[in-house]
Structure formats: C-alpha cells, structure tokens
Amino acid sequence: MRIEKCYFCSGPVYPGHGTMFVRNDCKTFRFCKSKCLKNFKKKRNPRKTRWTKAFRKASGKELTVDNSLEFEKRRNIAVKYQRELWSKTVEAMRKVEGIKRKRQAQFILNRLKKGKLLQKAEDISEVKKNIHLIKAPHAGKAKVMEEKMVQKIQDVEMGDN
Amino acid sequence: MFFSVAVLLDDILFSASSLVLSFPSAVGGPTWSAKMSLYNFKKIMVVPTSKEFIDITLSKTQRKTPTVIHKHYQIHRIRHFYMRKVKFTQQNYHDRLSQILTDFPKLDDIHPFYADLMNVLYDKDHYKLALGQINIAKNLIDNVSKDYVRLMKYGDSLYRCKQLKRAALGRMCTIMKRQKQSLEYLEQVRQHLSRLPTIDPNTRTLLLCGYPNVGKSSFINKVTRADVEVQPYAFTTKSLFVGHMDYKYLRWQVVDTPGILDHPLEERNTIEMQAITALAHLRSAVLYVMDLSEQCGHTLEQQLELFNNIRPLFANKPLLVVANKCDIKKISELTEEGKKIFADLTAEDIPVIETSTLTEEGVMMVKTEACDKLLSHRVDSKMKGKKVHDVLNRLHLAMPAKRDDKPRPPFIPEGAKVGRKTMEVDTPKRKTERDLEMEMGDDYILDLQKYWDLMNQDEKHDVIPEIWEGHNIADYIDPEIMKNLEDLEQEEELKVKAGEYESDEESEDEEMQEIRQLAKQIREKRKLKIVCSKEKDVHGPRMPRTVKKVERKTLEKEMGGLGLDMTDKDDSHYAVNARRSRSVGVLKKRKREVSVVATSRTRSQSASRPPRDQSGVRDPKMAKKAKKLMKSQQKDMNRQGKKGEADRHVFDLKPKHLFSGKRKSGTHDHR
Numbered sequence: 130m131r132i133e134k135c136y137f138c139s140g141p142v143y144p145g146h147g148t149m150f151v152r153n154d155c156k157t158f159r160f161c162k163s164k165c166l167k168n169f170k171k172k173r174n175p176r177k178t179r180w181t182k183a184f185r186k187a188s189g190k191e192l193t194v195d196n197s198l199e200f201e202k203r204r205n206i207a208v209k210y211q212r213e214l215w216s217k218t219v220e221a222m223r224k225v226e227g228i229k230r231k232r233q234a235q236f237i238l239n240r241l242k243k244g245k246l247l248q249k250a251e252d253i254s255e256v257k258k259n260i261h262l263i264k265a266p267h268a269g270k271a272k273v274m275e276e277k278m279v280q281k282i283q284d285v286e287m288g289d290n
Numbered sequence: 291m292f293f294s295v296a297v298l299l300d301d302i303l304f305s306a307s308s309l310v311l312s313f314p315s316a317v318g319g320p321t322w323s324a325k326m327s328l329y330n331f332k333k334i335m336v337v338p339t340s341k342e343f344i345d346i347t348l349s350k351t352q353r354k355t356p357t358v359i360h361k362h363y364q365i366h367r368i369r370h371f372y373m374r375k376v377k378f379t380q381q382n383y384h385d386r387l388s389q390i391l392t393d394f395p396k397l398d399d400i401h402p403f404y405a406d407l408m409n410v411l412y413d414k415d416h417y418k419l420a421l422g423q424i425n426i427a428k429n430l431i432d433n434v435s436k437d438y439v440r441l442m443k444y445g446d447s448l449y450r451c452k453q454l455k456r457a458a459l460g461r462m463c464t465i466m467k468r469q470k471q472s473l474e475y476l477e478q479v480r481q482h483l484s485r486l487p488t489i490d491p492n493t494r495t496l497l498l499c500g501y502p503n504v505g506k507s508s509f510i511n512k513v514t515r516a517d518v519e520v521q522p523y524a525f526t527t528k529s530l531f532v533g534h535m536d537y538k539y540l541r542w543q544v545v546d547t548p549g550i551l552d553h554p555l556e557e558r559n560t561i562e563m564q565a566i567t568a569l570a571h572l573r574s575a576v577l578y579v580m581d582l583s584e585q586c587g588h589t590l591e592q593q594l595e596l597f598n599n600i601r602p603l604f605a606n607k608p609l610l611v612v613a614n615k616c617d618i619k620k621i622s623e624l625t626e627e628g629k630k631i632f633a634d635l636t637a638e639d640i641p642v643i644e645t646s647t648l649t650e651e652g653v654m655m656v657k658t659e660a661c662d663k664l665l666s667h668r669v670d671s672k673m674k675g676k677k678v679h680d681v682l683n684r685l686h687l688a689m690p691a692k693r694d695d696k697p698r699p700p701f702i703p704e705g706a707k708v709g710r711k712t713m714e715v716d717t718p719k720r721k722t723e724r725d726l727e728m729e730m731g732d733d734y735i736l737d738l739q740k741y742w743d744l745m746n747q748d749e750k751h752d753v754i755p756e757i758w759e760g761h762n763i764a765d766y767i768d769p770e771i772m773k774n775l776e777d778l779e780q781e782e783e784l785k786v787k788a789g790e791y792e793s794d795e796e797s798e799d800e801e802m803q804e805i806r807q808l809a810k811q812i813r814e815k816r817k818l819k820i821v822c823s824k825e826k827d828v829h830g831p832r833m834p835r836t837v838k839k840v841e842r843k844t845l846e847k848e849m850g851g852l853g854l855d856m857t858d859k860d861d862s863h864y865a866v867n868a869r870r871s872r873s874v875g876v877l878k879k880r881k882r883e884v885s886v887v888a889t890s891r892t893r894s895q896s897a898s899r900p901p902r903d904q905s906g907v908r909d910p911k912m913a914k915k916a917k918k919l920m921k922s923q924q925k926d927m928n929r930q931g932k933k934g935e936a937d938r939h940v941f942d943l944k945p946k947h948l949f950s951g952k953r954k955s956g957t958h959d960h961r
Contacts, residue, residue, distance in 0.1 A: 131762045141760055196778055201765045208767050210742075212749045218766050221775045222758055225766075228782050235791055249802070252809035260808065262815045268853025 137165035137175045139182035192236040197229040332484045334393040337477040340470040344463045347382045351375055351459075361448050372455040373442050379459055380435030383466070387428040390476065394421060395483075403491045403571030407530075410563040412479050420472040420479075427469050434461045487532040494668070495543040495574035496660050499565060499600070501593055502549025503586035504579045505614040507531070508647035510546040513657055518546055524587070525549060528561050530568055537661045545572065552596040569600065575608040575664035577656065582628075582644075583618035590628050608663035609640050612656055617646040842868065 133142040136158040148166055150158045160166040168178060175183040185191045192198070200221075208214070267274075338346060355378050359371050397405045397414055408417065438458035445451035489495070498506040502524035510516050514533025519526050531546040547565035550558075558566065569576070580593050597611075613621060613632070621632055621644060632642050641659055645652035672678055727734045742750050755763055768774070785791065798806075842865065850856040859865060899905075907913045927934065 130756050131764060132757060132760060196781060200768075200771070200774065200778075201761060203765055204768065208769065209744055210749060210752070210754060211745060212752060214767070214769070214771075215754065215763070218763060218768075218771055219755065219758060221771050222761065222763065222766050224775060225778065226759070226761070228778060231782075231791065238793075252805055255809045255812055256805050259812045259816070262819075263808065263811050263852065265849070265852040265854050269855075271855055 133159045135159055135161035135165050137169050137178075137181060137183075139175075140165075190237075190240070192233045195229075195232055197225055197232055200225045331395070331486060334480045334483065335389055337390055337473055337480055339477070340466050340468075340473050343386070343473065344466050347379055347386070347466075348459070348463070350382055351379045354378065359448065363448075365446065368448050368451050369442055369445055372445070372451040373439050375455050376435055376438055376442070376458045379462055380431055383431045383462060384428055387424055387431075390424055391421060391428070394476065394480070401491050401571075403489070403567065406567040406571060407486070407564065408483075410560055410567055411482065416475065417479065420475050423469060423472040424476070427465050430465050431462050434458060434465070487530055489530065489532050489545060489568075489572070490543065491572055493543060494540065494661070494664055495545055495572050496577055496657075496664070497545050497547065497568060497572055497574040498577050498579055499547050499550060499569060500579035501551070501581065501586050501588050501596060502526075504549070504581040504593075505647050506546050506549070506579050509577075509579065509612070509614070509645070509653065509656075510544050512647050512650060512653050514544050516544070516546070525561065530564055535657070537657065538665075542661060543574075545574070550596065550600065552592060552599060566600075566603070569603045573607070573668075575610065575660045575667075576604050577610050577612050577660055578604075579612045579614050581615050582613050582621065582624065583615045585615060585618070590624075590631060594631055608660070608667045610656065610660050610663065611635055611640055611642045613642055613644045615646060615648075616644040616652065617649050620644060 130144050132144075133147075134140070135142050135147065137160060140161045142159050142161045147159055147161045148163075150160070150166070150169070152158070158169065160169065168175075175181045176187045178184055182191070186193050355375050356371065359368060363371075395404070395408075397408060397417065400408075405414075408414070435458060438454055438461075442451060442454050445454055498509060500506055503522070503526075507518040507520045507527050510518055510531065510533045511520065514535045516531060516533030518531050518533075525548060527546060527548045529548065533544045533546070535542050535544060545568055547568055548561045550562050550565050555566070578597055580590070580597075581588070582590075584590065611632075621629060621642075624632075635642050641663075643652055643656050643659060645656055647653065723736070737751075739750050744750060757763065845864070846856045846859065903916070904913070907916055927937070932939075
C-alpha cells in the first residue's frame with residue numbers, strides 16, 4: 130500500500146480512491162478526484178492552474194528547495210527489512226515533519242511581510258484622504274475656538290483695563 | 291565412423307551435382323535437370339472447356355476494345371476499329387493456347403519415371419495428340435486473323451468491315467469449338483497430374499512391392515506419417531503413395547505401390563503398371579514383402595514365382611525380403627519347403643527379416659537394414675563416378691593424435707548425476723506447501739513471510755508499518771537517515787539562533803494602531819455609503835437636494851456622529867429658520883384654503899371621492915379586517931411569484947430540448 134500523488138493537484142491519492150489513466154507510451158497518470166481528471170482531459174497545464182501545488186511551487190509561493198524536503202523521495206535501492214531501522218525511521222519522520230512545517234510556514238510568512246508594509250502605507254494614505262467621512266474637520270474645535278475667543282476677549286478687557 | 295562419411299558424401303554429392311543415372315530400362319535419355327520435374331504439375335493453368343473458352347475470349351474482346359462506331363466516321367478509322375477487334379481476339383486465343391502448351395509437361399523433357407508414369411496413366415499418344423491439336427488450332431487462328439485483317443484493308447463501308455469482323459471471329463470460334471474433346475481431356479489430365487504424389491526420383495527411396503494384401507500399406511503407415519488406407523480386400527491401394535521418414539539425420543522417401551499379380555507384362559492393367567514403373571525407374575532399395583500366413587490368398591510358392599519373375603527389375607538395387615505377418619506364422623513354423631525357400635534366399639545374400647506390422651516387431655530392423663544398404667550402395671556408385679574427386683578433395687576427416695597416455699573421459703557434473711538418479715529412483719522430495727496444507731487442514735494459513743531472507747531471522751513475522759500521517763514510510767527509508775537527521779537538526783539550531791524564526795512584528799506604537807482603527811472605520815463608512823446610494827430609488831427626474839426636506843433630527847444625528855457638538859442648538863440658524871418658515875407656511879396655507887374655487891368637475895369629484903380602501907368601510911376595525919382579507923388573498927399569488935390576479939403564465943420548468951436526446955459531442959456540464 131502506498132499513498133500516491135495526484136498528477137494534477139499533487140494531492141494524496143489514498144488506496145481505493147481516485148482513477149488512473151494509462152497512456153499508449155505506458156506512462157501512468159493518477160488523479161485524486163474527477164476535477165483533476167477533467168482538467169487533465171481539457172489539457173490544462175497544472176503549472177498554470179492556480180489552485181494546484183504545482184503552480185504554487187513553480188511560481189515561488191511555497192518552499193521548494195530545502196534539506197528537510199530531501200528526506201521524502203523514492204529511492205531505487207531496495208533495503209531489506211530491519212526492525213531497528215524502521216523504528217528509527219518512524220521517529221525521524223516525526224521530527225523531520227515538524228521541522229518541515231516550521232520552515233514552510235516561515236517561508237510563507239516572509240513572503241507576506243511585504244504585504245504588511247504595503248497595508249501600512251495604504252492605511253496611512255486612506256486616513257489622510259478620507260478622514261472627513263468619520264470626523265468633521267473642525268470637530269471638537271468649536272470649544273477650543275470659544276475658549277480662545279473668551280481668552281481673547283478677556284485679554285482685550287484686561288488690556289483695556 | 292564410416293556411416294557419417296557415407297551420410298556426408300551422399301548429401302553433398304546429391305546437392306552438388308546434376309545426375310547421370312544408370313537404370314535398367316532401355317531409355318537412354320539426355321541429361322535433364324532434376325528440379326524441373328517435381329513441382330510444375332501443380333502450377334498448370336486451368337484448361338477451360340471450349341464453350342467457356344469462346345465465351346471468355348469474346349466477352350473480353352467486347353469489354354477491352356472500344357465499342358462505339360458510327361457510319362459517318364472516316365473509313366480508316368472504321369477499318370482500324372474492326373481490325374483491332376479481330377487482332378485482339380486472335381491475340382487472346384494465341385496467348386491462352388500458348389500458355390496451355392507451355393504449361394503441360396513435355397514427356398521428353400521430364401524424368402523418365404514421370405514420363406512413364408504419365409504414359410501409364412494417360413497414354414502418351416493421346417496426350418501428344420491432344421497437345422498437337424491445340425497447337426494446330428493456334429496456328430489456324432493466327433492464319434484466319436492474318437487473312438481477314440488483310441481483307442479488311444479493302445473494306446469500304448462500315449457494313450462491309452463489320453461483316454468481315456463477324457466472319458473472322460466466327461471462324462476462330464468454330465476452330466475452338468472443334469477442340470472440345472482435346473480441351474476436356476487436357477483438363478482431366480491436369481487435375482490428375484496435380485494430385486500425383488511428389489516423388490523425388492533422385493533421393494533416397496524405399497520401394498515396397500509384393501502381392502496385394504501382404505501388408506505393404508500397413509508397413510508404410512508404421513514407418514512414416516503417411517495414412518494409407520488399409521482394408522482386407524485386394525487392390526485397396528490403387529496408386530503410388532509417398533511417405534517420408536527420418537533416419538540418420540536424412541530424409542527418406544518410402545513409396546507404397548499397388549500390389550502386383552503374376553502375369554506377363556502385356557496383360558498388366560494400369561494400376562499394376564504404376565507399380566512396375568516405379569520399380570523400373572526409381573533408384574531405391576526394394577523391399578519385397580511376403581505373407582507368411584498366406585492370408586493374402588496366394589501361397590508361398592506363388593509369391594516366390596512372382597519374385598523370380600520381377601527379379602530383372604531389381605538389378606542394381608539393394609534388395610530386402612520382408613516376411614510379414616509373422617505374429618500368425620513364423621518361418622520356424624513353416625513346412626520344410628517353406629523353410630527351404632527362405633534358406634535359398636539367405637544363401638543368395640538377400641537378407642530376410644521377419645516382421646509383424648501388427649505387433650511392430652522387426653519393423654525397425656527392416657528400416658535400418660534397408661536404409662544402411664541403400665546408403666552404402668549410393669555411396670559406392672558415387673565413388674565410382676567422376677565428380678567424387680572434386681568433393682573428396684574438399685573433405686578431410688581430422689583424427690586427433692594422442693599426445694600422452696592420460697585418460698580423458700567425458701565430464702559429467704555431479705548435479706546431473708544426482709538429477710538422473712532422482713529421476714530413476716522415486717526419492718521423496720522436500721515438503722511442499724501443499725503437503726503442509728493437507729496436514730494442517732483447516733488451520734493452515736499461507737505465511738510467505740517465513741521464507742524471507744533477513745539479516746535478523748526473528749524479525750520475519752513483524753508487521754511492517756507502511757503509512758504515517760499521509761506519508762509513505764518507504765519513501766523515508768534510507769540507511770543514512772540518522773546521519774541526515776542529525777545534520778538537519780544542527781542546521782535548524784543554527785537557524786533558530788540566527789533568529790530566522792523570530793516574528794518581526796515591531797509592536798506598533800499607539801499612533802499606528804490608531805491610524806489602523808481609523809482606516810477601518812473609514813472603510814466601513816464608505817461601504818455603508820455605497821450600499822445606501824445603491825438602495826436609493828431613482829425613478830423619476832433627478833431633483834436637487836433642496837426639494838427634499840431634511841429633518842432636524844437626522845441632521846443633528848449625522849453631525850453628531852461626525853464629532854461636532856450638536857447639543858442644544860435651539861438658537862442655531864437652521865432651527866430659527868425652521869420656526870420662522872413654519873408660521874409663514876401655515877398662514878399661507880390657511881389663506882389658500884379659503885380662496886380656492888373648484889375649476890372643473892373632475893377636480894371637484896376627485897376631491898370629494900374617498901380612496902378605495904376607505905369607501906364603504908365603517909370603522910377602523912372593519913378597515914383592518916378588509917386589509918387583512920386583501921393580504922390573505924394576495925398571499926397565494928405572492929408565494930407563486932405571480933405578478934397579479936391576471937398572471938396565468940405557466941412556466942416550462944423542464945424544457946424538452948434540455949432533457950432529451952443522446953449525449954453526443956458536447957459537455958456534460960450543461961446541455
């Protein structure tokens with residue numbers, strides 16, 4: 130039993146799920162659901178279909194080259210079963226998975242930092258331009274003006290006197 | 291050792307040379323190529339009957355030559371047209387007849403065995419005559435065509451030319467009609483010829499002869515793959531049959547003949563003559579078959595008589611006497627005279643072998659004896675010939691000389707010896723799964739894991755994990771995984787130390803937070819405004835803002851929301867104006883009411899007519915009830931989405947063109 134990868138969306142195809150298409154040159158294509166299969170039949174390029182993992186990797190939205198990703202790959206050398214090796218591998222898998230997730234998340238965060246700066250600038254400009262929608266320009270100034278006027282009158286009176 | 295040389299010689303000399311044969315019959319023919327005679331007989335073209343022949347040729351003429359001609363054409367064109375037809379017919383006849391003549395074998399050109407055989411079967415004279423007639427017919431047709439073409443040159447009208455053509459064609463067809471008999475005969479000859487057995491007169495042959503019913507066909511059935519009919523009556527075999535067998539890596543022919551009876555040559559019938567022809571022409575080993583039990587209907591003496599009579603035919607051929615049906619009677623059980631006969635034969639150096647085709651004893655012996663004898667005879671005759679030396683010069687048998695006295699026996703590996711032994715002796719093999727299954731019965735479980743060859747034998751029956759949280763464990767298996775993991779973890783530590791994972795968010799100062807808040811509010815307000823403006827009902831002309839009266843309350847609310855101080859604004863400008871305008875407005879209105887006069891009837895009527903929902907209604911209670919009734923009546927219509935009472939439109943919810951028909955080219959998303 131193994132979990133295959135869908136050719137189109139790179140999602141997991143569990144045993145008993147999905148379909149497989151075998152071409153005349155003996156290349157097999159597995160699909161996790163009919164959406165992927167239909168897109169494939171429409172000859173769409175997964176690297177250009179925005180919701181697929183292939184697109185995300187090809188356009189640099191996700192972590193592509195990393196040591197933690199090198200652990201999971203198909204090796205062509207058969208290794209005979211050894212209990213300790215297998216159990217160590219399962220342990221290692223957990224740790225590697227943790228590290229991989231951390232790094233993937235960090236990658237995305239770094240990518241989104243720029244957006245935050247832009248958002249900041251936009252907020253500032255928005256406030257500058259449209260503050261009149263929530264606050265009248267001289268709101269709260271009336272009292273100040275009054276006080277000032279009072280002050281002035283008093284001053285004048287004082288001056289007079 | 292010698293036989294291998296003999297075999298080689300025989301084969302090589304046969305293939306390398308064209309043959310000069312010596313045979314008993316007096317026909318001293320010219321040399322011929324052996325290959326020509328053998329397979330042509332099957333490729334002779336079908337000879338049509340005379341009627342068919344005429345039909346074919348005439349219809350061909352009609353189809354393949356132009357058919358349209360008119361009186362008014364130029365005369366040379368008309369002449370050419372009809373001449374063409376005559377010539378075309380002549381050409382056709384000529385071609386077909388020539389082909390027949392060339393296809394049929396010339397009796398002088400083929401191997402004398404076949405020539406004689408054909409003579410016996412078809413009568414040489416009749417055959418030659420038929421072919422001669424065909425030849426004559428061909429020449430006659432040529433002449434007819436020549437004459438009429440010459441005459442056509444002087445035809446001066448379409449009618450004359452046409453008649454000439456008719457005459458020519460008619461004469462040719464009459465000639466062919468006269469050949470009816472010859473053509474029929476030739477067709478029969480062709481059919482029979484193609485069914486003759488393909489006997490190669492030059493290769494190694496064993497010839498079986500003897501009285502009818504002695505067991506020749508049974509013998510050939512036993513020795514070769516031939517399936518000749520064996521029956522208890524005489525003359526079951528009516529023609530020659532060939533079977534092939536292998537011996538010493540060579541192909542041998544075995545020829546079965548019909549039985550021969552003992553009377554002089556002139557009185558023999560066709561069937562016997564075939565046997566005689568075979569005997570006469572084929573260079574073979576002769577197996578004279580005798581019936582010891584005399585079940586064939588002839589005594590031993592008669593058989594001996596026949597043997598002596600046809601003895602001359604056996605000259606120069608290795609001879610063998612086969613004493614058949616020995617399961618019924620053996621030579622030792624014979625009478626004195628019988629034994630004497632065989633003793634004589636053996637004395638003359640003719641091997642006598644007892645056989646029984648029923649029990650198959652002696653059959654193999656006969657075969658080997660006959661084949662050996664024939665081989666040696668052939669080799670001898672070839673050695674005496676001239677061509678031998680060419681071949682012998684090329685042959686060399688190498689005999690390695692011994693260099694020392696060390697014995698060098700053939701090497702047989704141990705495994706082969708053991709294998710052979712186990713094959714001979716029924717040793718018990720190792721226990722198979724099936725045996726185990728039979729033993730354990732119901733609690734047998736097929737456990738292939740026990741055969742696994744692992745480093746640690748007690749791990750064989752482990753349950754191996756394959757998947758963990760959506761990942762295949764097999765993808766991670768690597769003998770160096772621990773090392774790689776350590777490297778990775780170190781890298782990770784370094785990264786953490788370098789501060790890559792620290793969330794960079796500078797705690798924003800209050801100002802930024804305030805700005806954010808304000809921006810959010812602004813955006814919300816904007817959205818609201820947009821929504822409000824979209825909800826506005828813009829039927830009718832666009833009126834300026836001043837037409838719509840602004841309520842004091844809404845103004846104060848709005849301005850208050852924007853942050854201005856709107857408390858206690860009684861003496862503000864707008865409030866004062868409002869008070870002032872009201873008083874004026876009221877007065878004005880009152881004045882108006884007094885002075886106005888109804889100008890037309892409609893105005894007065896509309897003024898005095900009460901609105902429909904108030905007319906006839908006594909009190910508010912009734913009005914309420916009436917309104918309720920109205921609403922309840924409208925409920926149904928509203929629920930069905932109808933515009934009103936008069937809306938009786940029936941919607942077509944399942945239109946036929948979207949729900950019927952085959953799914954041909956097109957998508958499955960929509961029809």
